Amino acid sequence: MSFFTSIGSFIMQPLYYAISAVLVGWHNFWSLFFDPESGAAWVLSIVGLTLVVRAALIPLFVKQIKSSRNMQLLQPKVRELQKKYGHDRERLAQETMALYKEAGTNPFASCLPLLLQMPIFLALFRLLDQAAKNEEGRGILSDERATEFAHSELFGVQISKTFLGADGDLGVQIMAAVLVIAMLVTTFTTQRQLMTKNMPESAMSGPYAQQQKMLLYVLPVVFAIGGVAFPIGVLVYWTVSNLWTMGQQFYVIRRNPAPGTPAADAKAEREKAKAIRKGKPVPTEVVEAEEVVEDRPAPRVQPKRQTKSQRKKGPQNRGPKGS
Known part of the structure; x- marks a missing residue:
């Protein structure tokens, strides 16, 4: 067991140095304005560390958004493959991976930022x-x-305390509980934002959509359960990281939405209103987007349910038209 502990410590050692270097650097900066021993200096240092880590992950986040969007747009073709090769799981897997490769996407790319953050x-x-x-x-701490x-x-x-290790301190329990709830809400909101704003109707069913729906409810619960054992300082890191993700995702979806999604329709409406306000012609892509919306099939109207006696009467027993 000690062998594996030593291996784990060896692997984590570079991260201890990197994280402590950024943390201490920010602490030196905030110590110019606050007491170095104050919680304010340390909490702001953790926030600074979070911003540095998330800024470094921006390229991966952009890749994640693109991959997620491509996965959504490919769902109709994936369902066609499922109908065609549903009886042969091995062939279905091969054809599906070939489809992803042809489209230049990777189903695992959406997990990269989370996996690298862990x-x-x-x-x-x-x-x-x-x-x-x-x-x-x-490290250098x-x-x-x-x-x-x-x-x-x-x-x-004390920001080093946890909810479980509060020793009856109500202040610690309240602050930890607030941060755990904030972590839960931001995780849920971020995932729901992606599903409701940047997923076309055609991608709202199938295995990928089911996976997203599962994550929508499972991830917040996992973080909530684990959060009660995290120091308040760590909860600050994760909550700020979630807020960054939410804001970054909102910006990307607003500026570059997937075609055929509510976010794309909203962008077309904004650009149309902007063009009209400035007295300019409506951009061609906006007109094309509106035509796509108009060409979408109208939702199927379900017939009204009839009683057994009404069905027996049939149309011949109904009153004349216009009566």
């Missing part, structure tokens, strides 16, 4: 957890600064 998240958790419990620094963090307070609450 080691960073775990390293930050271990860094702050060791500082809180043992007042022991890692010295033992002295680890002790400062362990005892730092924000609004009278």
